[in-house]
Amino acid sequence: MNILLTGGAGYIGSHIAVELLLKGYNVFLFDNLSNSKEIVVEKIHQITGRKPFLYKGDLLSFDELKSFFSNYHIDQVIHLGALKSVGESVGKPIKYYLNNITGTLNLVKVMDYFGIRDLIFSSSATVYGNPRMLPLTESSPTGEVQNPYGYTKLMVEHILEDLCRSNSEWNITSLRYFNPVGAHPSGLIGEDPQDIPNNILPYITQVAIGKREQLFVFGDDYNTKDGTGVRDYIHVQDLALGHIAALKRIKEQNKYKIYNLGTGRGYSVLDLIHTFEKINRISIPYIITDRREGDIAECWSSPALAQQELGWRACKTLDEMLKDAWNFQVKNPNGMK
Numbered sequence: 645m646n647i648l649l650t651g652g653a654g655y656i657g658s659h660i661a662v663e664l665l666l667k668g669y670n671v672f673l674f675d676n677l678s679n680s681k682e683i684v685v686e687k688i689h690q691i692t693g694r695k696p697f698l699y700k701g702d703l704l705s706f707d708e709l710k711s712f713f714s715n716y717h718i719d720q721v722i723h724l725g726a727l728k729s730v731g732e733s734v735g736k737p738i739k740y741y742l743n744n745i746t747g748t749l750n751l752v753k754v755m756d757y758f759g760i761r762d763l764i765f766s767s768s769a770t771v772y773g774n775p776r777m778l779p780l781t782e783s784s785p786t787g788e789v790q791n792p793y794g795y796t797k798l799m800v801e802h803i804l805e806d807l808c809r810s811n812s813e814w815n816i817t818s819l820r821y822f823n824p825v826g827a828h829p830s831g832l833i834g835e836d837p838q839d840i841p842n843n844i845l846p847y848i849t850q851v852a853i854g855k856r857e858q859l860f861v862f863g864d865d866y867n868t869k870d871g872t873g874v875r876d877y878i879h880v881q882d883l884a885l886g887h888i889a890a891l892k893r894i895k896e897q898n899k900y901k902i903y904n905l906g907t908g909r910g911y912s913v914l915d916l917i918h919t920f921e922k923i924n925r926i927s928i929p930y931i932i933t934d935r936r937e938g939d940i941a942e943c944w945s946s947p948a949l950a951q952q953e954l955g956w957r958a959c960k961t962l963d964e965m966l967k968d969a970w971n972f973q974v975k976n977p978n979g980m981k
Contacts, residue, residue, distance in 0.1 A: 646670045647891070648718045650703060650751060651725030652696065653680035655835045656766070656824055659884040660722060661688050661696050662833070667888065671696035672716060674703075674725065679838060683980055687832040703747030709754040720762040720894070722887055723751060726796070729842040730770065733793035734938045744796035745803075752807060761811070762894050764887055767801055767818040769876070769906070769943055770794030778910075779946040782820075782902045791938035801902070808900035815899065817890045822876035822906035822945050824883050826965035827972035834972030835880075836980050844916065845877075845966070849973035852926045859928055861913050863935035866942070872913035874942035876906040879960035879968070889956035906945030907958040920966045 647664055649657045652673030658680075661671045665688065673685070673696050682698065689695045699716075701708040703725050726744045727733070733740040748765075755761065772780050773788030789795050801818050808814045825845045827834025841847040850856045864871035886905040911919075917928050951957045 646672060646717055646719050648672045648674060648721045650674045650721065650723045651680075651766075652722075653677060653682070653684045653698060654724065655680075656880060656883060657724045658684045658688060658833045659828060659880045660724075660887050662691050662828065663881075663884045663888050665692040665694040665696065672718065673698045674701050674709075674712060676700065676702040681836065681980055684833060687980065691828060691830055691832055703750055704743065706750045706754065709750055710757070713754050713758045713760070718758075718760055720764075720891060721751070721755060721760065722764040722766070722891070723748065724766040726766065728793065730791045730793050730938050731842060731936060733791050733796075737792035740792045740796050744793075745799055748800045748803065752804070756811075761814040763804070763814070763816045764890050764894065765800065765804055765816060765818045767820045767902075768794065768797045769820050769822045769904070769945065771798040771801060771820060772943065774940045775943055778942065779908060779944050780904065781946045782904060782949055790940055805900045812899070815894045817894055817901045817903065819886060819890060820902065820904050821883060822878050822904070822943070824880045825877045826879040826881065826960070826968040828881065829968055829971070831971045831975035833980070834969065834976070836976065838979070844913065845969050846973075848917065848920055848928055849969055851928055852920070852924065852970065853973050853977055855977075857929070859917070859930035860933050861930050862933060862939060864932045865935075868912055868942055870912050870914045873939060874910040874912045874944065876908070876910055876944035877916070877962060877965060878905060878907050878958050879965045882907075882958040882960050886950065886954070886956050889950070889954040893954055901953075903950040903954060904945040904947050905950060905958075906947050908945055908947050910942055910944035911962060915962075916966070919962055920970070923963050923966050924970045926970075
């Protein structure tokens with residue numbers, strides 16, 4: 645079985661590639677390397693003993709996509725290729741709408757042309773916006789999105805649902821990620837931002853190793869237990885296995901399906917900092933600053949539907965997430981090389 649991962653050389657894609665290769669799938673990565681590195685292919689090879697095939701291409705180029713599908717036989721697609729910074733999307737909305745929506749439209753047009761209609765879409769809990777009630781289930785209201793990144797994910801979900809309604813041959817599953825963190829226990833692959841980290845955990849590890857002076861905590865006046873934002877952090881390996889579970893069941897599902905991928909438990913920013921300090925015995929200097937535009941107070945999932953229908957659940961603890969993230973940083977102090 646040949647599986648294509650768009651954006652497959654990135655943080656989440658590389659971990660999915662590892663799990664697919666270990667389970668005997670052939671893996672193709674389609675990536676423009678704008679937020680990833682070619683060396684990840686060799687790192688995946690070191691972990692699995694097998695190499696994914698990397699095709700350098702851009703989802704915004706219909707011709708590049710068509711050329712790829714003309715030359716390689718693909719059975720199913722996991723679509724991860726997208727820009728993903730909430731903060732950046734607020735300042736550069738057109739960039740996000742163009743890349744995330746146009747890229748998806750190009751992909752499904754080419755897939756349809758070649759008769760490939762099994763698709764797993766990398767969506768996000770941002771589609772829920774500011775939650776009215778917690779935990780969030782797949783039937784929780786969407787639409788009150790707080791940032792352009794979240795809007796792009798919600799728009800793509802609507803596009804894919806409409807596609808399934810229009811053609812019964814399509815099987816599409818949208819996986820709403822909560823907050824992926826951690827790294828492969830080998831320390832060979834992990835979250836490796838090319839510039840200032842947009843996500844909190846790589847920022848914490850860069851402070852811990854001395855690359856950055858201090859952590860900025862955006863707001864301590866939310867209506868939460870300690871005033872800082874609360875999120876549902878999930879180990880990237882658990883997230884990767886959620887994709888495998890969805891892929892195995894995609895033809896059994898009824899057309900268009902949505903699943904939350906989270907742990908069902910929320911941790912605050914201060915929980916994250918203090919647990920990291922305790923587990924890894926390192927002090928993290930931080931300062932409280934203003935809230936960041938586009939952020940919400942708290943967000944965590946009910947993963948019950950994925951457990952019930954996919955037989956999947958997140959197993960790794962917060963301690964494991966933070967230990968693995970630090971291990972990756974220590975082994976790659978200046979990023980993957």
